Amino acid sequence: MLDYEDYSPEDFAADPTFRKWVLNPDPEVTRFWDGWQQDHPEQSIRLHQARELLLAVQALYSDALTGDTIRRESLEIARLAGTRPIPASRRFQIWGVSSRKIAASVLMVASLTWVVTRWLPETPAAHTIIAARADSLIVKTNDTAGEMTILLADNSVAILGPGSSITYPRRFGLGDRQVRLSGEAFFDVARDPQRPFLVYANETVTRVLGTSFRVRAFTKENTVTVLVKTGRVSVYPEKTHQNGKMETDPERDGLVLMPNQQGVFIRDQHRLEKSAVANRALLTESVMSRELIFDDRPVTEVLRTMEKAYGIHIQCDTGLLARCSISAQFSDENLKQRLNAICEAIGATYEMVDGQVLIHSKGCS
Structure with a gap:
């Protein structure tokens, strides 16, 4: 037995069993790593860092991903992350050698804060935002021609497509994390083995522990499609979930999907089908181009640009960050990877609270 402590x-990211747990899990490897994580809670930050690093490198190398590749890229990432030129101005290079790869793979070491609260029973979707008590449900509908970024309280992100609605709690409870979708959205779900993430959409339930995937479920269409980018996803007819059969035999009662696979639920036949993803473009977080380049720019300016690009609010202490500057080139990274990269560069952390990003920093000397 390896001494993972x-x-x-x-090291975790390069380990074959850890890679299998994150990218292509089976019951045996899931039991081992979930148990190891529970027995070693002090390692939770390292495991989170390793997962983010692995997913970043995997997005670039796809099927060619190996332990040697991860170690090589990790060393280069660590070298760049450790570069601290001219302390007085606090300038950090996020780009450099192999800039496209390094920008996409910047070490994700900002520790995240998870909010634990209570989930209320589901309510019908509406066309307005419901935001009353702190534990209330929120309903958001995207009536625009572009995408809408939804920040969930567990640090998960949903990119909501045009003509789509999503219902979710202001804060998740101790049990399952449940949302309801009508339309299309890409989900980047924060891993939490103790609280599965469930997406209800047109007679289907999609269940994950922490992964990225797209769901297309428009009311007027006869199919519901789930496309998996990373991790392991289970898809069931909603009646199967109601009957309590989701944990008995996933392959018999639903579908188990791995990366680059899709499941299609044919509504009028009440039938599920599995196949390879034909259109790989659907596995990206956004269909919009959000390429951003910053050359020794104040981090407050970078954050404001991110706000406009994603339509979100980022709260920070502008006084503390006044002396922080970074250089970065972002191309195909997702929102969380970009936030992690920026926070790592300036020694900060972030969390998602009440639909906004809060940056915690001690400033730059």
């Missing part, structure tokens, strides 16, 4: 995030 001394492993760095790079």
